[in-house]
Amino acid sequence: xxxxxxxxxxxxxxxxxxxxxxxxxxxxxxxxxxxxxxxxxxxxxxxxxxxxxxxxxxxxxxxxxxxxxxxxxxxxxxxxxxxxxxxxxxxxxxxxxxxxxxxxxxxxxxxxxxxxxxxxxxxxxxxxxxxxxxxxxxxxxxxxxxxxxxxxxxxxxxxxxxxxxxxxxxxxxxxxxxxxxxxxxxxxxxxxxxxxxxxxxxxxxxxxxxxxxxxxxxxxxxxxxxxxxxxxxx
Ligand code: SF4
Numbered sequence: 001x002x003x004x005x006x007x008x009x010x011x012x013x014x015x016x017x018x019x020x021x022x023x024x025x026x027x028x029x030x031x032x033x034x035x036x037x038x039x040x041x042x043x044x045x046x047x048x049x050x051x052x053x054x055x056x057x058x059x060x061x062x063x064x065x066x067x068x069x070x071x072x073x074x075x076x077x078x079x080x081x082x083x084x085x086x087x088x089x090x091x092x093x094x095x096x097x098x099x100x101x102x103x104x105x106x107x108x109x110x111x112x113x114x115x116x117x118x119x120x121x122x123x124x125x126x127x128x129x130x131x132x133x134x135x136x137x138x139x140x141x142x143x144x145x146x147x148x149x150x151x152x153x154x155x156x157x158x159x160x161x162x163x164x165x166x167x168x169x170x171x172x173x174x175x176x177x178x179x180x181x182x183x184x185x186x187x188x189x190x191x192x193x194x195x196x197x198x199x200x201x202x203x204x205x206x207x208x209x210x211x212x213x214x215x216x217x218x219x220x221x222x223x224x225x226x227x228x229x230x231x232x233x234x
Contacts, residue, residue: 041135
């Protein structure tokens with residue numbers, strides 16, 4: 001699918017439900033995977049997709065700094081939907097990271113830490129894929145306001161990759177309605193003042209009227225790099 005066709009198809013999918021967007025993606029892209037850190041949107045996406053594609057491939061990144069509740073949630077999702085989640089870690093171990101950069105890189109240089117612990121394994125997971133499904137929404141932050149339902153990227157090896165954002169048009173309320181209506185497991189920390197959950201050193205609970213991602217990195221940055229490391233073509 002060339003960039004113009006992809007753009008037109010993305011526009012045509014704007015009024016479609018996330019399930020219909022997933023159906024389209026599964027029909028058109030044989031080598032496809034969902035990535036998730038098991039936030040509310042990722043849990044909803046996996047629940048939807050598991051009913052549509054029995055051989056669903058799901059991968060997640062374990063940074064070695066996850067909350068125990070997040071690791072337990074992964075197992076709950078696997079058990080409920082009968083899937084095995086592929087878990088990737090950075091090539092640089094925590095011990096090596098500590099030796100090379102100091103023991104609290106997550107304080108001294110969050111960009112370097114995220115690059116090693118999140119972006120590098122994500123790059124590896126995407127190699128060979130036609131399409132990558134992500135659970136991001138336009139209203140989560142200004143950095144996500146312009147996402148398209150279908151986006152085109154070039155991988156570092158020159159191959160093409162389509163990113164599929166089935167929840168682009170959803171709101172936080174839509175996500176929670178789906179989770180509760182469908183009894184989808186979610187992270188119990190979300191009932192304890194957290195609105196967005198990443199690694200424990202960089203995630204704080206927030207006030208009820210705070211922005212959804214205000215508790216990440218103390219408000220110093222909005223993205224870890226997973227959704228921004230490739231330049232979008234269309
Ligand atoms: Fe490191 Fe924090 Fe990024 Fe996790 S979110 S990879 S701990 S800087």
